[in-house]
Amino acid sequence: xxxxxxxxxxxxxxxxxxxxxxxxxxxxxxxxxxxxxxxxxxxxxxxxxxxxxxxxxxxxxxxxxxxxxxxxxxxxxxxxxxxxxxxxxxxxxxxxxxxxxxxxxxxxxxxxxxxxxxxxxxxxxxxxxxxxxxxxxxxxxxxxxxxxxxxxxxxxxxxxx
Numbered sequence: 001x002x003x004x005x006x007x008x009x010x011x012x013x014x015x016x017x018x019x020x021x022x023x024x025x026x027x028x029x030x031x032x033x034x035x036x037x038x039x040x041x042x043x044x045x046x047x048x049x050x051x052x053x054x055x056x057x058x059x060x061x062x063x064x065x066x067x068x069x070x071x072x073x074x075x076x077x078x079x080x081x082x083x084x085x086x087x088x089x090x091x092x093x094x095x096x097x098x099x100x101x102x103x104x105x106x107x108x109x110x111x112x113x114x115x116x117x118x119x120x121x122x123x124x125x126x127x128x129x130x131x132x133x134x135x136x137x138x139x140x141x142x143x144x145x146x147x148x149x150x151x152x153x154x155x156x157x158x159x160x161x
Contacts, residue, residue, distance in 0.1 A: 001068040002027045003061070007053070016043065016052040024061040028054075032071040035079075037129035058127035063120040066105055070121075070133050073097055079132040082139050090143035094136070102140045112144045112156060 004010070004025050007017055015027045016039065033040050039054055046052060056064065082093060091099050106121055108114035122137035145153060154161070 001065060001072075007051070010051075012051050013049040016054060018054045018056050018064065020056050020059055020061045020064050022060045025053075026061070026064060026068075028068075029075075032075045035071055035074065035130055035132070037131070038127070056124075056128065059124040060120070063117070063124045066117055066121045067124050067128065067130065067133065069105055070101060070136075071130070073101065074132070081132070082135050086139060086142055086146070089146070090139055093139075098136060102136070106137070106140065113158070115141075115144070115157075 004017070004027055007025070010017060010027055014030055016030060016033070017025050018028045018039075019025050028039070030043070033043050042052060042054060059067070080095070086093060090102070094102075102118075103110040106115070106118040108117065118137060118140060122134060122141070125133040125137060144156060148156065153159075
């Protein structure tokens, strides 16, 4: 994912431009468009190679980087659907790359209390209609809650009564 300042050098046949909430522009490869239903719907309705600038008012640039990491990792591999409800610890249900993505990219230092990126990524995946990433984020949150009592959940999210 490359941040750009101008669109004059964009190869529109292979990329579109997305504009984040914090007004940063990024070249977004058309290779991953099928996973992003919001963009896929727009691209399908336009001529091939036409200039597309897609605003993402619900996604900031940091969150887009997290989303892009997931999309880039899965652009050539089929995404396994997570069974609901979770039947086991999430670590045992997802591949190693997805587990690493959750624990290093979305949870700062693997700390469940440092979960801001996880929730922003969930919100962005939901807005962009990226079902597998949305489901993975929801599963990660459910996994964080598994086996915890009310007080532990309040502590996890920094909620004081």
